[in-house]
Amino acid sequence: MHDALVQYFAGEKQSAFAWGAAGVIAIVLALGVWRLANDYRAMAIPLAIVAVVQLGLAGGLWLRTDARVQRLEAELRDDPAQLTAAERTRIGVVNRAFVAIEIVEAILWITGVSLALAGLGRARPTMLAVGLGLFLQASAMLALDLAAARRARIYTSAIVS
Numbered sequence: 001m002h003d004a005l006v007q008y009f010a011g012e013k014q015s016a017f018a019w020g021a022a023g024v025i026a027i028v029l030a031l032g033v034w035r036l037a038n039d040y041r042a043m044a045i046p047l048a049i050v051a052v053v054q055l056g057l058a059g060g061l062w063l064r065t066d067a068r069v070q071r072l073e074a075e076l077r078d079d080p081a082q083l084t085a086a087e088r089t090r091i092g093v094v095n096r097a098f099v100a101i102e103i104v105e106a107i108l109w110i111t112g113v114s115l116a117l118a119g120l121g122r123a124r125p126t127m128l129a130v131g132l133g134l135f136l137q138a139s140a141m142l143a144l145d146l147a148a149a150r151r152a153r154i155y156t157s158a159i160v161s
Helices: 002-034 039-078 080-121 125-160
Strands: none
Touching: 002 039, 002 125, 039 080, 039 125, 080 125
């Protein structure tokens, strides 16, 4: 259990870096697009809004992971059965949440593609730009959450067995 716990939360810490990098890249891209001062600057809106979420996720993961691991390791030493039961319950909730999150992100991805195609087909550059921004951010979030969900399933398998 200890190795699975450490490995899972090491992945969470790496994930914090990835979320932060995605947020910073999106902010830089949003600022660059905004400076274009044309109809395509609307791409900056979904890029920046989602970047704030990404940076918040990164900060939250980064700040709480080490303390959580220390607490869980202490609980594992004191009462391994209790910790295993609590972690099974917690990770079950996490796994169910990932399903809902991935559905929302897939809907955002489809919406971004649809807006981009509609804007392209009707020569509406603002719609195209918003769609592209949403598509880019939904793609990044979905990729990062799919990786996190996989990590959670591996952890689940380790603590269930």
